[in-house]
Structures are given as structure tokens and as C-alpha cells.
Amino acid sequence: MSRQIGFLASALAALALTTAPAFAWEPSKPVEIVVAAGAGGASDQMARMMQAAIQKNNLMKQPMVVSLKGGASGAEALMYMKSSAGDPHRTLIAYSLIYMLPLSAKIPFNWRELTPVSVIALDQFVLWTNAQLPYKTVKEFADAAKTANPPFKMGGTGSKREDHVLTVFLEKKTGAKFAYLPYKSGGEAATQLVGNHTQSNVNNPSENLEVWRAGQVRPLCVFDKERMQYRTKVTDSMSWNDIPTCKDQGVDVQYLMLRAMFLPGKVTPEQTAFYVDLFSKLTRTSEYKEYMEKQALKPVFLAGKDMLKFLEEDDALNRNLMTEAGFVAN
Amino acid sequence: MEAFGLLIYGFSVLLTWKTLALMMVGLVLGIFVGVLPGLGGPNGVAILLPLTFTMDPTSAIVMLSCIYWGALFGGAITSILFNIPGEAWSVATTFDGYPMAQQGKAAEALTAAFTSSFIGSLVAVLLITFLAPGIASFALRFGPPEFFAVYLLTFCSFVGLGREEKHKTIISMTLGLLLAGVGMDTVSGQLRMTFGSNELLRGINFLVAVIGLFGISEILLTMEERLALRGHAASISPRVVLKVWKELPRYWATLLRSSAIGCWLGITPGGAIAASFMGYNLAKRFARDKDSFGKGRIEGVFAPETAAHASGTSALLPMLALGIPGSGTAAILLGGLMVWGLNPGPLLFVEHKGFVWGLIASMYLGNVVGLILVLTTVPLFAAVLRVPFSAIAPMIVVSCAIGAYAIQNAMFDIWLMLVFGVVGYAFKKIGIPLAPFTLALVLGNRAEDAFRLSMIGAGGDLRVFWSNALVGSITTLALVLLFWPLISGAMAQMRNAIRRDARLGTK
Numbered sequence: 135m136s137r138q139i140g141f142l143a144s145a146l147a148a149l150a151l152t153t154a155p156a157f158a159w160e161p162s163k164p165v166e167i168v169v170a171a172g173a174g175g176a177s178d179q180m181a182r183m184m185q186a187a188i189q190k191n192n193l194m195k196q197p198m199v200v201s202l203k204g205g206a207s208g209a210e211a212l213m214y215m216k217s218s219a220g221d222p223h224r225t226l227i228a229y230s231l232i233y234m235l236p237l238s239a240k241i242p243f244n245w246r247e248l249t250p251v252s253v254i255a256l257d258q259f260v261l262w263t264n265a266q267l268p269y270k271t272v273k274e275f276a277d278a279a280k281t282a283n284p285p286f287k288m289g290g291t292g293s294k295r296e297d298h299v300l301t302v303f304l305e306k307k308t309g310a311k312f313a314y315l316p317y318k319s320g321g322e323a324a325t326q327l328v329g330n331h332t333q334s335n336v337n338n339p340s341e342n343l344e345v346w347r348a349g350q351v352r353p354l355c356v357f358d359k360e361r362m363q364y365r366t367k368v369t370d371s372m373s374w375n376d377i378p379t380c381k382d383q384g385v386d387v388q389y390l391m392l393r394a395m396f397l398p399g400k401v402t403p404e405q406t407a408f409y410v411d412l413f414s415k416l417t418r419t420s421e422y423k424e425y426m427e428k429q430a431l432k433p434v435f436l437a438g439k440d441m442l443k444f445l446e447e448d449d450a451l452n453r454n455l456m457t458e459a460g461f462v463a464n
Numbered sequence: 465m466e467a468f469g470l471l472i473y474g475f476s477v478l479l480t481w482k483t484l485a486l487m488m489v490g491l492v493l494g495i496f497v498g499v500l501p502g503l504g505g506p507n508g509v510a511i512l513l514p515l516t517f518t519m520d521p522t523s524a525i526v527m528l529s530c531i532y533w534g535a536l537f538g539g540a541i542t543s544i545l546f547n548i549p550g551e552a553w554s555v556a557t558t559f560d561g562y563p564m565a566q567q568g569k570a571a572e573a574l575t576a577a578f579t580s581s582f583i584g585s586l587v588a589v590l591l592i593t594f595l596a597p598g599i600a601s602f603a604l605r606f607g608p609p610e611f612f613a614v615y616l617l618t619f620c621s622f623v624g625l626g627r628e629e630k631h632k633t634i635i636s637m638t639l640g641l642l643l644a645g646v647g648m649d650t651v652s653g654q655l656r657m658t659f660g661s662n663e664l665l666r667g668i669n670f671l672v673a674v675i676g677l678f679g680i681s682e683i684l685l686t687m688e689e690r691l692a693l694r695g696h697a698a699s700i701s702p703r704v705v706l707k708v709w710k711e712l713p714r715y716w717a718t719l720l721r722s723s724a725i726g727c728w729l730g731i732t733p734g735g736a737i738a739a740s741f742m743g744y745n746l747a748k749r750f751a752r753d754k755d756s757f758g759k760g761r762i763e764g765v766f767a768p769e770t771a772a773h774a775s776g777t778s779a780l781l782p783m784l785a786l787g788i789p790g791s792g793t794a795a796i797l798l799g800g801l802m803v804w805g806l807n808p809g810p811l812l813f814v815e816h817k818g819f820v821w822g823l824i825a826s827m828y829l830g831n832v833v834g835l836i837l838v839l840t841t842v843p844l845f846a847a848v849l850r851v852p853f854s855a856i857a858p859m860i861v862v863s864c865a866i867g868a869y870a871i872q873n874a875m876f877d878i879w880l881m882l883v884f885g886v887v888g889y890a891f892k893k894i895g896i897p898l899a900p901f902t903l904a905l906v907l908g909n910r911a912e913d914a915f916r917l918s919m920i921g922a923g924g925d926l927r928v929f930w931s932n933a934l935v936g937s938i939t940t941l942a943l944v945l946l947f948w949p950l951i952s953g954a955m956a957q958m959r960n961a962i963r964r965d966a967r968l969g970t971k
Contacts, residue, residue, distance in 0.1 A: 205666045206648035206655075213662055238653050242662070287921050293653030315608070315917050316651055331607030331921075463654070 158404035161196040161223055168226045170211030172204040172319040176257060176338045180393060181227050187421035193412055207292045209235055212243045218398040222405040225251070226396040230296050233452040237462045238294035249397040249406055250441050252413045256432040257391040259300055259357040260377060262342050263334045264327055265350055272354050272383035275334070279310035288312040289323035289332035294461040296391055300336045300357060302459040303387045327351055339374065339430035355380035357389045362430050374430040390432070392448060410437045471593055474821030478829065483526055487826065490527040491834050494534015499541050509796050521806055522819050526826040528800060532793050533585070533830045536776050537838045540577035540769060545570060553772040556744040560757065560764025567760050571701065574842055575708040580719065580766040582835045584773030587723040588730060589827045592781045596813065596824065608917035609928045613938035615911035618903065620946035628897040630949065636896050640904025643668050651916045663876040670905045672868045672877045673884045674796060677898050679864040680885025683857055685892060705839060715766050718747050722767050726774025731782055743771025777827060784812055784820060798906060
């Protein structure tokens, strides 16, 4: 069955090739978006948005398929991309694990071995608590956490990664101690918070969106230097813009996470150019814009030299944070 | 009544031409797999699982569960016509089914087997339909201690209730737990037991292990035993079917008893094999003329088949609702769910309604269609057995290799599968059960994570496993089941002693 569809697709592609403007290179088979996280997490949701937007707007003749490679905390996806050198039909939707995983778990991986294509968004982190708990501000929450015994439980995704780093910095700035529980995905961290098994988490907006709308969790602050720009009401009374920054609430911790696309190493400049063009078109679609607003992401598009500069700076920043948190393996 | 609404919603998800076509394909493949000795339910599902990776989860589970139903039906065909149980749970069916075939009553025996399978499944599906809606609200009460208690319950019940020797079950389970530890440890964020190998980074994929352990090892065993296939021809006429169906009401007690046994053993991990034997033995015990069993009595076909199917079907409920599989095949379907990106567990019923109710609706439809299909195609499938084994074996090996490769597109996995094939062969030779090994490989990691998260949250206090009524009762039940053989032994001794005292007293 799939072979037939594949045949049909390639026949259509061949037909379209004669009419459409020609690229120096084009995918000749379905393109894989490799997700370095579990199902339903922020990366997965974003990959599925891209798949749908590219298909609906006919940005590419070949279909995109999402392949989940969240094994070994995402290391599976990194090694998969590393071993795919020269294959232009695989793209990775990367986030900060490309810097952190090699440091904490000594995975033999360096993002410089892959081909950076474009940064397509920046993701925020928000401090959330269960809506049944009485804490309305960061101060109330931090004061309660300081005296809590047993200590408050903080849910997060993975160990020695962005959520864990944020927890460590939250501890440093507030003086409270948390028992950090590393779950397998942001979705799990969200449902565990709702079920009152943890007191708080530092999920991305997209990971807690549904439970926030259901009134089960309460956002306390966003880890950024300015408020999120989206003013449309998400719940009955609040928009993303109504969430104060942690800095204003007296906890100066800031962290933004990249969402970027990579190709494997050793692909040709023509192949890279095709994808730069594809993703830049993607960021202009209404699906992308809606998604950015709904999931409260920062829309951004960087490619080429700008992206490299960003990656080097971001790498250095993450290395510092990891070192300071004591998460770098010897 | 919520169940009805959801069930109708499930049918609406299901009733598309594509899904119905997949269902038929699944059933035919399943019957085929069930008929072939050396394949069978868990192996068939394991080998065919990669086919579904590109499908959406609902289509995939419908097809796979239909393979499962098909295999359950198919297993009866070889037991009755050839005296070769295609499945371990069909062994009890051969006791009376084969004698019936020898007496020229093959058609009656087959009709009886298929019909009672259908009844068993129907009872189990009804149970699932009415229990499932309540599962959702139960969902949020599960934190790390609760999850660990459930995993503990599964492990303990395998040891305590299994029919195999206890120490062998524990050996098998411990090896599985050891291998489950290979790869990334989520809690510490460190790699374990990878010895610097990038191939081991992913951990040991449980499907690769299963294909080797079951598929390859079974081929090795069959080669060794030089299996010869000879059997009886059969075709089923509508007249025979009606005659058997008319007799059904007379056996209501047997059918009901077997269904109840099947459902209970399916929900606890006793499994279809234990259920079929227990169904048969109880039918024999309650019958007035015990001697006619084993000589071609139709009740001896009804009893095990009803129990096996009820158990095989109800095994899916704990798999979906709690993430613990009630049978080997359910364990493989569990692996499938994770591959399709679904997290089995209570939240599945909240987050993926279409998937869950589509599956439940497919159980109804799949069993009706399956019954009609097997009744009409028996002669065709019986012919499969006349193909020489030397032609079938290479086909099975190739399909195993393709299956193992396709899971992660890794050549390394084929070697791993072969190693597990040899391990499986050795295990079978020295009588170490494979089910606890696979169970530990699937759940080992999750159980460990749940335990360590509980410990982090509770500051290392073990009393967290008795901190509320829910987790406390599951943990206690788990420990009771672990020591069940000792407890039941002690109880039997006490009862004997009392009886002896009573007898002495009357003298």
C-alpha cells in the first residue's frame, strides 16, 4: 500500500517538476523530521505543525514524516543524525539538548558535526503551580517552599537538562530547596502536577497549555526579561501577556530555548539552501503564526552566518549554566 | 450509560473503508499466523508490528488487534485437525477436539471452538466496555508510588501465580531487569552498561528481543523435532453450524464459568494459557461423567476455548488502563503503543479517546467478522499445513529479520535478534519461562524510574508505599501474591489439620 502511494507521489512529483520553478536540488523521497523527545512534547507538537503547514501550503512536493527518536533522553535522535551524514532527507528539530547532553552524559556528539539550517523559534519557560494550592505570587510560593518539610516537589523533563538547570537557579535565587523529579516528558510533568503529585513545574507554555485552560494549574512567572507579547485571552481571565516576569517578581532567572532545524553533516550547499528556503517560507504561513501565538513561542528566523553566531553564543551560555549548576560530567 | 455514547463514538471512528480493510487484512494474517506452528499470536504480532509504524495509531491498533483475534481463532484449527496446537493456549483444545476429528466430527468440533471463542471474547469486551469509562477519573490519582506499586504487583503475581517453578521465573525476570538497565538512565541522566558502544545507547529494544526469543527459537526447536504435518480435511456446512448452535444453551454453565475464569486471569497476568487449562479442568470436575472427557466430548472444546478467548481479550484492559500487560501479546501491543507515541496508562483514556474507543469498537466488529471468516475459510487454512516446513521456515526467518531491522533501521538489531534466538532456545531447553524475561524488559525501566522518583519525593522513606489507601492496598496485594504459594500451602495444611481433628472427634 505505502509503496503504491510512494509511487503515486513520485509520479506526481515528476509531473509537477516540469511546471514548478526548478531548485538546484529537491527532495526525491519523503523527508523525515526527527524529534528528539517523546510523543506529545513540545518538539513533537511543533514537528506536526510543520508537517501540516508544509503540506497544506504545498511548500514541498514530497511529504514530511515525523519520526520520534526520544530514546536515551533524546540521545537516540542525536546519534541517528550523526550517523546519517550525507543524507539530505533527514532533518532534526533541535533544542537545547544539543549543548547539554554531550556535557552531562558524555554523549560523543557535537552540533558542529551537523549542518545548521535555521532557527525557527525561541521557547519560553514558565513557573507553574497547582491551582488548588494557595500561592498566587512567586514570593508566596518561595516562602512556602523555604519552610516546607518534606521539600516541595518540582517536576521536569529529564535529568541535568534545561528544567533541572532552571530548578537549580531557582533554588540559588530564592534560597528554597526542591526535590526535583525527572519525568520522561513535559506532558507527564503536567499531568503529575495536576494530580497533586508535585507542587510545581517549569514547563514550556505549550506543555501546560491544556491543563491551564482547564483551570488546573496556575502560572506564576515567565523566565524572560520581558513579558510574552500575546494578549488574547487563553483562560477566562488571563492571556500569556498577563504572566509577570520572574525578574519583576524578584527572582532574576532568564532562559530562552532555541527551536532549530539541522541537516546531517556532509550535505551539499544546494541541499541546505533548499531547506533554508523551505523553512523561511514556513515561518510566513498562517499555520506557523497561529502556532506561535497559541503555544506562546517567540517567532524568529535565523539562517547562515547569523545562525552560526547565535549557536556559538548560545552554546557558551549553556555551558556556563551547566558548569555553574554542577551538571558537567568529568 | 456513558459507555454507550463512547462506544458509538468508537464505531464512528472505526467505520471507514480504510479501517475496515485493515481489519480484514489483520484477521486473515492472524488466522494464518495462528495456523502455522512456530508462529502464533505474540510472534505474529511482533513480526508484523513494524508494518504499522507509518500508520496512525488507531488504524495500527485495529490491524494488530485483529491479527491477535485471528491468531486466537486460528490456533484452534490446527489443534482439532492435526493435533498440533498452533498456540500454547490451544493445547487443552486438542484433548477433546482431535478425538472428535478422528470420529469424523471435525466440523462440529471446529464450529464449537469458533463459537465458544466468540462467546468468550464477547463477555470480555462487555466487561471492558463497562469498566473502561471509570478508568479515566481514576487516572490522576497515580503518582510515582502508585505506578511502582502496580509494576510490583505485576512482577509479584508472575512469580506467585505462575505455573512455572518459582526460581526459574525469578532467574528469567532478573535477567530481563538487568538488560532493561542498558542505555540512558532518566533519573541520573547518565549512560549505563553501554561500554562505549553507540549501538547500545538506545538500550535493548524489547521487540528485537521478542522476535528472537519467540520466533527464531521456535524455528530452531521445530527443526530439531522434525515436525511432520499430517491432518484431517474439513469443511463446514451451515447445517452442522446450526446443529451445534442449537446445543449451546445446554452448556450455559460451562460457558459462563469459563468466561469468568478467562476474564479474571486476563486482567491479572495469569494469561490465556492458564485460563484454557483451568477452564477445561473445571468443566471436567463439574461434569457428571468425568470419564467421557478426552474421548471427543464437545464440552471439552467449549470450555478451554471460551476461557482462552475471554482471557486474551480482557488482557487488553490492564494494558490500556494501567500500562501493565495481561498476556504476552498484550505486552507486545504495549511496546507498539509506545512506538506510535501513545503512553499507555490511565491518561490514555483522557488524552486519546478516539484511539481507545476505536479499539474497543473494533473488538466487537473484529470478533463478528472473524467468526464469519473462519467458518467460511477453514478448508483454505487447513491447506497451509500441507506446505512443507522446509519451505515455510526460511520465510519465517526472513520476516523475523526484516521485522527486527525495521524497528530502528539498525543492522545491529538483527545480530541482537539472532543472539536472543539462541538464548530463547536455551531457555526453552532448560525450562526457563520466557514471559517474565520479556515482561521485565518492557517494564523494568519504568518500574525503576517510578521507584526512584518515589524515593526522591519521600526522602528515601519506604513508608511512602503505604501512604494512602490506594497505593497501600496495591503494595500489600503484591506482597501477598508474591508469597501466595506459601500462604495457600499453609492454609491447606491448616484445613487438613482441622478436618483430621474433626474426624478424630467423631470417632
